[in-house]
Amino acid sequence: MSLTHYLVLAAxxxxxxxxxxxxxxxxxxxxxxxxxMLNSTNLLLVTFSRIHGNLSxxxxxxxxxxxxxxxxxVGLAIIVTIFRTRRSASVDDVNLLxx
Amino acid sequence: xxxxxxxxxxxxxTVPVLVVLLAAVVGVLVEAFVPVARRRVxxxxxxxxxxxxxxxxxxALWSDVARTGGTDVLGGSLVVDGPTLVLQATIALLALLxxxxxxxxxxxxxxxxxxxxxxxxxxxxxxxxxxxxxxQTEVYPLLLFxxxxxxxxxATTDLLTLFVALEVLSxxxxxxxxxxxxxxxxxxxxxMKYFLxxxxxxxxxxxxIGLLYGYAGSLRYSDIAAATATPNGLEGLLVVGALLLLAGxxxxxxxxxxxMWTPDVYQGAPTPVTxxxxxxxxxxxxxxxxxxxxGMLPGLxxxxxxxxxxxxxxxxxxxxxxxxxxxxxxxxxxxxxxxHAGFVLTGVIALQDSGITAxxxxxxxxxAATVGAFGIVSLVRExxxxxxxxxxxxxxxxxxxxxxxxxxxxxxxxxxFTLFLLSFAGIPLTAGFVGKFAVFSAAVEGGAWQLALVGxxxxxxxxxxxxxxxxxxxxxxxxxxxVPAGPGEVTSLASAEAPDAAPAGSTPAxxxxxxxxxxxxxxxxxxxxxxxxxxxxxxxxxxxxxxxPSPVLDAxxxxxxxxP
Numbered sequence: 001m002s003l004t005h006y007l008v009l010a011a012x013x014x015x016x017x018x019x020x021x022x023x024x025x026x027x028x029x030x031x032x033x034x035x036x037m038l039n040s041t042n043l044l045l046v047t048f049s050r051i052h053g054n055l056s057x058x059x060x061x062x063x064x065x066x067x068x069x070x071x072x073x074v075g076l077a078i079i080v081t082i083f084r085t086r087r088s089a090s091v092d093d094v095n096l097l098x099x
Numbered sequence: 100x101x102x103x104x105x106x107x108x109x110x111x112x113t114v115p116v117l118v119v120l121l122a123a124v125v126g127v128l129v130e131a132f133v134p135v136a137r138r139r140v141x142x143x144x145x146x147x148x149x150x151x152x153x154x155x156x157x158x159a160l161w162s163d164v165a166r167t168g169g170t171d172v173l174g175g176s177l178v179v180d181g182p183t184l185v186l187q188a189t190i191a192l193l194a195l196l197x198x199x200x201x202x203x204x205x206x207x208x209x210x211x212x213x214x215x216x217x218x219x220x221x222x223x224x225x226x227x228x229x230x231x232x233x234x235q236t237e238v239y240p241l242l243l244f245x246x247x248x249x250x251x252x253x254a255t256t257d258l259l260t261l262f263v264a265l266e267v268l269s270x271x272x273x274x275x276x277x278x279x280x281x282x283x284x285x286x287x288x289x290x291m292k293y294f295l296x297x298x299x300x301x302x303x304x305x306x307x308i309g310l311l312y313g314y315a316g317s318l319r320y321s322d323i324a325a326a327t328a329t330p331n332g333l334e335g336l337l338v339v340g341a342l343l344l345l346a347g348x349x350x351x352x353x354x355x356x357x358x359m360w361t362p363d364v365y366q367g368a369p370t371p372v373t374x375x376x377x378x379x380x381x382x383x384x385x386x387x388x389x390x391x392x393x394g395m396l397p398g399l400x401x402x403x404x405x406x407x408x409x410x411x412x413x414x415x416x417x418x419x420x421x422x423x424x425x426x427x428x429x430x431x432x433x434x435x436x437x438x439h440a441g442f443v444l445t446g447v448i449a450l451q452d453s454g455i456t457a458x459x460x461x462x463x464x465x466x467a468a469t470v471g472a473f474g475i476v477s478l479v480r481e482x483x484x485x486x487x488x489x490x491x492x493x494x495x496x497x498x499x500x501x502x503x504x505x506x507x508x509x510x511x512x513x514x515x516f517t518l519f520l521l522s523f524a525g526i527p528l529t530a531g532f533v534g535k536f537a538v539f540s541a542a543v544e545g546g547a548w549q550l551a552l553v554g555x556x557x558x559x560x561x562x563x564x565x566x567x568x569x570x571x572x573x574x575x576x577x578x579x580x581x582v583p584a585g586p587g588e589v590t591s592l593a594s595a596e597a598p599d600a601a602p603a604g605s606t607p608a609x610x611x612x613x614x615x616x617x618x619x620x621x622x623x624x625x626x627x628x629x630x631x632x633x634x635x636x637x638x639x640x641x642x643x644x645x646x647x648p649s650p651v652l653d654a655x656x657x658x659x660x661x662x663p
Contacts, residue, residue, distance in 0.1 A: 031298070034295075034299055037306065051313070057309075067263065078274070079291065081216070082291050097285055
């Protein structure tokens with residue numbers, strides 16, 4: 001199987017993740033969309049690393065995993081705080097700030 | 100496999116960043132080991148010492164860098180050249196001033212942060228935490244981590260470090276935005292919006308980094324720039340990757356169409372945090388943008404010019420027009436910061452050496468005025484009845500109508516705020532004028548005179564709403580002098596506001612309470628004096644950089660060469 005297939009798969013996963021972020025209303029699901037985008041990028045990086053025959057892409061993929069973990073910690077903390085305050089994690093209910 | 104050889108690391112040039120990040124780590128340990136009663140003092144001393152140390156380290160590196168042109172540490176992960184030092188010094192200085200605003204206990208011994216950010220707003224636990232005088236001293240290490248990330252962000256020519264620095268600067272800011280003591284629902288909402296949008300955009304940016312890596316086979320800016328010189332049939336990857344990368348940077352500087360978070364987050368976040376992120380994030384992100392546009396993508400100038408031009412014009416126009424109709428001080432300053440992002444972009448687009456100097460100077464001038472302006476916003480408070488029926492200082496009076504008559508009741512605060520507004524508007528003898536003049540003349544020099552023209556027109560329109568605030572403060576009766584008057588006849592501004600307030604009938608209850616608060620009279624408190632010191636330094640900077648800018652401009656110009 002050609003390496004291009006992995007790139008196409010990465011692009012499809014990224015598109016699914018971005019669509020999830022833009023269309024879903026639950027903050028947790030939105031956040032899962034972001035994680036899908038990050039992981040599809042990992043696939044992209046690892047594939048390019050293989051194509052170019054150097055390790056930079058794989059190293060970056062490791063850093064992305066660590067950053068994604070840190071982002072989960074911060075993100076879930078914020079979403080849980082909002083949920084405990086409002087009994088809802090819907091991004092539509094968070095609408096007090098308007099001009 | 101050959102054996103592993105450890106890389107040579109020039110530790111000296113990394114000191115400014117290292118000092119800040121190490122102090123942040125120590126700050127986390129302080130949270131664990133120092134008794135509660137002494138934490139605030141220890142954290143504050145540590146933070147101020149670290150930021151002052153970073154400034155000193157930059158000063159120590161200066162002459163060396165001015166002579167040699169700069170050092171490349173760890174294969175481009177950290178490039179310490181003239182622009183890096185200027186940006187790091189600017190960020191450290193502005194963060195130092197912001198720390199003073201962070202620490203000030205303005206109202207009744209309470210600072211701007213929730214006693215316990217984990218407590219549900221309005222719960223018994225929150226009230227207990229407030230009465231026991233708990234403090235969230237974690238804000239100081241968070242501030243240091245964010246500052247460390249910001250100092251790294253414009254100093255790297257490596258996409259990996261760029262991404263890590265972006266997250267290091269963003270994650271603490273997401274948390275800090277949600278820690279407001281008052282109006283906690285708004286604060287938490289700001290935090291969530293900032294986080295979700297920020298995470299989405301950093302994922303987009305990361306995908307762009309992946310595509311650029313696929314195009315060039317390297318994460319270094321100079322390798323990518325070299326690869327753009329020889330077509331290899333993968334230009335699609337390059338263009339899309341560059342656009343996604345720029346989208347991430349545009350989000351951080353708050354340029355249209357990635358500005359939607361700016362007003363909400365600036366309004367909802369605690370005011371000291373707003374001042375800090377408005378000033379320092381913009382400095383860091385524009386530094387990174389300079390390096391990307393000048394160092395990585397000059398070969399793409401033809402393709403990207405259209406995008407940069409459209410973004411710059413839209414940013415100036417949208418920021419200015421939207422600011423015209425705002426009724427909340429923090430929101431107004433947010434839209435004005437969007438407009439300023441557009442002005443700085445004209446200097447970036449110039450693609451001239453004078454453009455680098457102009458952008459660096461503009462960022463310093465804008466940052467000083469921003470920290471000072473938000474410092475004053477944090478001091479202008481609502482006055483109400485306290486627990487013992489005496490007068491008490493409540494939350495911030497951010498409704499513009501509450502600022503009416505401030506010039507008479509508190510002339511010093513009003514005059515200082517006027518100074519910052521004049522600097523934003525770009526009136527001569529303020530730093531803002533010199534900055535605007537520098538970026539617009541760089542744009543003309545670079546052949547982008549149309550942009551400079553739009554910029555000048557937008558500045559003229561922007562002057563209108565700055566002057567409107569000045570008129571409101573000095574020449575309008577304060578609401579409490581005409582208390583019995585009906586809402587229609589209070590002030591000319593209040594009636595001008597009426598169309599905005601009219602559709603509010605359908606908004607949920609918390610908004611209505613916020614609107615009811617507007618009649619409370621505003622007062623200016625001195626706090627513990629820390630904010631006053633910070634505001635005074637910002638005012639001094641604004642005046643000195645406006646009256647005698649040439650030493651600073653010359654110093655910046657003498658080192659304004661980006662290393663590849």
